[in-house]
Amino acid sequence: MAEPILRRTADLTAFRLRDGATNKMVPLLAPGEAGGPASVNVEIFDVGGRQNPNSHPDSAELFYFISGTGLASCDGTEVAVRAGDFLVLPAGSVHFIVNTGAERLYALTTLLRDDGSHDGSSRPQESLLAEDLAVLGPANGTR
Numbered sequence: 001m002a003e004p005i006l007r008r009t010a011d012l013t014a015f016r017l018r019d020g021a022t023n024k025m026v027p028l029l030a031p032g033e034a035g036g037p038a039s040v041n042v043e044i045f046d047v048g049g050r051q052n053p054n055s056h057p058d059s060a061e062l063f064y065f066i067s068g069t070g071l072a073s074c075d076g077t078e079v080a081v082r083a084g085d086f087l088v089l090p091a092g093s094v095h096f097i098v099n100t101g102a103e104r105l106y107a108l109t110t111l112l113r114d115d116g117s118h119d120g121s122s123r124p125q126e127s128l129l130a131e132d133l134a135v136l137g138p139a140n141g142t143r
Contacts, residue, residue, distance in 0.1 A: 002035075007028050009128075009138060012128060013026070013125040013127060014132075015027075015120030016120075023044060023046065023051055024126060025044075025118060026136075027041050027118075027120060039111045041108075041110075042108055042136060043063075043106070045097065045099035048099060049098075049104075053073075055094045056111060058113050059091050059112045059114065060089065061089045061109065061112075062088055062111075063089070063097070063108070063110075064086050065082060065084065065086075066083060067135050068099060068101045068103055070082075070098055070100050070101065071097070073097075074089050074090070075093045075094055106136075
């Protein structure tokens with residue numbers, strides 16, 4: 001029988017995909033962990049933060065924006081995004097997201113077939129900041 005997977009805010013850490021990145025990932029589900037190739041992360045963009053243009057040939061990338069405002073570019077088409085928006089970037093598209101707001105931008109990010117690009121297992125881990133916890137929920141589990 002399979003066991004449920006539970007992540008508590010107090011146990012979460014973040015990582016940056018590369019040195020100098022202005023966005024960080026908070027892993028919630030690693031590829032293969034639930035029997036499939038998807039990964040789920042909370043992606044946090046610093047003020048003025050952005051992704052480098054990137055593409056996932058065999059995977060759509062899904063974003064549900066939790067807090068903040070930004071701009072998403074997908075194959076040259078730009079759309080403004082904000083809290084409450086759901087965005088699908090099709091497999092094979094060249095895309096990136098920029099935080100255009102005065103506060104951090106938070107998104108629940110799902111890569112349907114993680115190609116390893118969201119793997120932070122070899123990256124230095126960072127603690128979540130107080131402002132991150134204010135968005136994601138209290139670290140003591142008393143919601």
